[in-house]
Amino acid sequence: MGERKFLSKIFLIVTFLTVIVIAGCSSSDDKTASEGNGGSGKVTLDVFQYKVEFKEQFENLIAKYQEENPDVVINVQTVGGGNSYASAVKSQFSSGNEPDIFNVGGPTEVEEYHDYLTDLSDTAAAKAALEGTLNGVTEGDKILGLPYAQEGYGLIYNKEIFEKAGINPDELTTFDDLESAIKTLDSKKDDLGIDAVFAFPAKELWVMGNHLANTYIAPEFDNDVTKAYEAKTVDFEYGDQMKRMLDLQSEYSVQPVLSLDYSQQVEQLFSLGKVAIIQQGNWVYPTIEQMDSEFAKNNIGMIPMPVEGLEGHLPVGVPQYWVVNNNSSDEEIQAAKDFLDWMYTSDEGKEMVLNEFKFIPAYEGYDTEQIADPLSKAVYSYAEQGKTIGWTFLGTPVGWNEDVIGVYFQRYLSGDMDWNGVLEQAKEEWEKDRK
Numbered sequence: 541m542g543e544r545k546f547l548s549k550i551f552l553i554v555t556f557l558t559v560i561v562i563a564g565c566s567s568s569d570d571k572t573a574s575e576g577n578g579g580s581g582k583v584t585l586d587v588f589q590y591k592v593e594f595k596e597q598f599e600n601l602i603a604k605y606q607e608e609n610p611d612v613v614i615n616v617q618t619v620g621g622g623n624s625y626a627s628a629v630k631s632q633f634s635s636g637n638e639p640d641i642f643n644v645g646g647p648t649e650v651e652e653y654h655d656y657l658t659d660l661s662d663t664a665a666a667k668a669a670l671e672g673t674l675n676g677v678t679e680g681d682k683i684l685g686l687p688y689a690q691e692g693y694g695l696i697y698n699k700e701i702f703e704k705a706g707i708n709p710d711e712l713t714t715f716d717d718l719e720s721a722i723k724t725l726d727s728k729k730d731d732l733g734i735d736a737v738f739a740f741p742a743k744e745l746w747v748m749g750n751h752l753a754n755t756y757i758a759p760e761f762d763n764d765v766t767k768a769y770e771a772k773t774v775d776f777e778y779g780d781q782m783k784r785m786l787d788l789q790s791e792y793s794v795q796p797v798l799s800l801d802y803s804q805q806v807e808q809l810f811s812l813g814k815v816a817i818i819q820q821g822n823w824v825y826p827t828i829e830q831m832d833s834e835f836a837k838n839n840i841g842m843i844p845m846p847v848e849g850l851e852g853h854l855p856v857g858v859p860q861y862w863v864v865n866n867n868s869s870d871e872e873i874q875a876a877k878d879f880l881d882w883m884y885t886s887d888e889g890k891e892m893v894l895n896e897f898k899f900i901p902a903y904e905g906y907d908t909e910q911i912a913d914p915l916s917k918a919v920y921s922y923a924e925q926g927k928t929i930g931w932t933f934l935g936t937p938v939g940w941n942e943d944v945i946g947v948y949f950q951r952y953l954s955g956d957m958d959w960n961g962v963l964e965q966a967k968e969e970w971e972k973d974r975k
């Protein structure tokens with residue numbers, strides 16, 4: 541009897557251990573199958589993106605995608621506008637909260653995040669990208685990013701105010717013509733009901749350091765982002781014109797410019813008709829539309845900042861690229877590719893990109909006749925005619941646009957630095973980085 545009890549106990553122990561081993565294997569297999577998604581059987585993607593202007597529309601697109609793909613959960617965090625996306629995304633990586641999908645801008649940031657970037661050349665979106673839109677993210681036969689859209693920027697103006705003042709925007713191709721028009725607007729500002737001609741947000745380093753500066757730096761590099769990326773120095777051949785545009789906007793702006801931010805510029809001043817002109821791009825349209833849809837639809841236009849030798853040319857480029865984190869699991873990487881493909885190549889995605897995001901497509905297969913808003917129409921027209929200035933600020937040294945020349949512009953406007961000092965020190969910082 542004792543022997544049978546002993547054998548029975550042995551059998552129970554062996555059976556118990558076998559169950560534990562099987563359970564352990566099953567648990568391990570389950571974790572592998574659902575790595576990175578909490579063991580729920582779903583794939584979770586964390587998206588960290590910069591474009592505040594389409595935050596709500598992007599979240600609506602994600603909701604629609606999740607309805608069609610219930611096994612995918614997408615969390616999105618948007619940082620931009622008055623906050624530096626470049627700094628924010630660095631913080632995400634340094635804190636260990638690496639997103640699965642994030643944004644980089646051109647070759648400088650491709651180099652900075654190179655080890656994290658997945659090859660996206662097998663995606664439908666990469667195959668549909670328009671010629672030239674992948675230049676900043678191509679490495680041999682690898683494509684390391686997918687373009688957001690095409691964008692352009694310049695001087696956005698209030699048509700009604702211009703008409704009342706007797707100004708034809710199409711005639712403002714030279715700096716002298718523009719300056720004369722600005723003085724006319726300024727002299728009539730009480731009759732026109734405006735606080736000032738411009739709202740110049742000098743608090744925003746990107747408005748000055750990226751966009752204004754690029755207009756007068758790009759021609760030096762033949763409007764080629766790769767040439768800027770490879771350049772050992774910058775000579776500021778158009779520096780006098782850059783100063784003139786900075787001074788003009790600052791002098792005839794709502795004051796003080798150094799505390800004026802993007803939200804005040806676009807929402808509180810331009811959209812409410814308190815200023816005649818702002819330096820911005822077609823990305824502001826959804827914001828203006830939310831403030832006053834009739835005004836947005838019928839009463840705004842865009843003209844280039846004048847550049848000698850490139851009169852009537854508008855800076856047009858790809859603002860940022862979507863990239864996929866190579867540290868994510870295989871399931872997450874595939875899910876990220878599938879989502880980006882759906883956004884840019886499915887019928888539903890294309891409809892939202894064109895009509896909800898108000899993007900100018902960077903991909904084939906879109907009905908560009910549907911481009912409805914006047915700012916995007918203007919940008920598309922300049923691009924179609926080939927009257928563009930390149931976005932070489934995506935090829936400058938890391939941080940140079942905002943942290944160097946943007947900051948120096950602020951110091952110049954505050955009287956803390958003279959113009960020669962701005963150019964000399966910005967040149968020195970460029971050369972130091974490129975040694």
